[in-house]
Amino acid sequence: MLRHADRIGDALNDRGRARAQNLPAALADYQIDAIYSPDIARNLETAEPLSVATGVPVTIIPKEYAGSRMTRDHPNGTVVWVGNKGNLRTIWAELTAPGEAPQEYGEISVIKLNGPDPRTVTRLTVTP
Numbered sequence: 001m002l003r004h005a006d007r008i009g010d011a012l013n014d015r016g017r018a019r020a021q022n023l024p025a026a027l028a029d030y031q032i033d034a035i036y037s038p039d040i041a042r043n044l045e046t047a048e049p050l051s052v053a054t055g056v057p058v059t060i061i062p063k064e065y066a067g068s069r070m071t072r073d074h075p076n077g078t079v080v081w082v083g084n085k086g087n088l089r090t091i092w093a094e095l096t097a098p099g100e101a102p103q104e105y106g107e108i109s110v111i112k113l114n115g116p117d118p119r120t121v122t123r124l125t126v127t128p
Helices: 014-026 041-054 066-073 085-094
Strands: 034-037 058-060 079-083 107-112 120-125
Touching: 014 041, 034 041, 034 066, 041 058, 041 079, 066 079, 066 085, 079 085
Parallel strands: 034 058, 034 079
Antiparallel strands: 107 120
């Protein structure tokens, strides 16, 4: 899970575009099975370089119950959600992840859903 990259208004700024270009390198250790985003231009612009690098299309879904949908559709997969502050917190709570949802530009939180075991979170950073 990550917040869209840096922006001015509704569009990514130069720093945000650079951060989005570096997203594939930040997630290079993961085999991405799906990329999800709400239908918001800055989120889609952030996800695009990862989609191009992995060949995985961005699936646009509503933010409501996104956590349930992603885990249902990919129960054993690695899924990326490019979100916004509010929907990141909502999905975080829906998945009962420990700690805080990513809120700052460049923060990536990898939630491992361990079946009945407690969830674990690995924190990564994507730099501009």
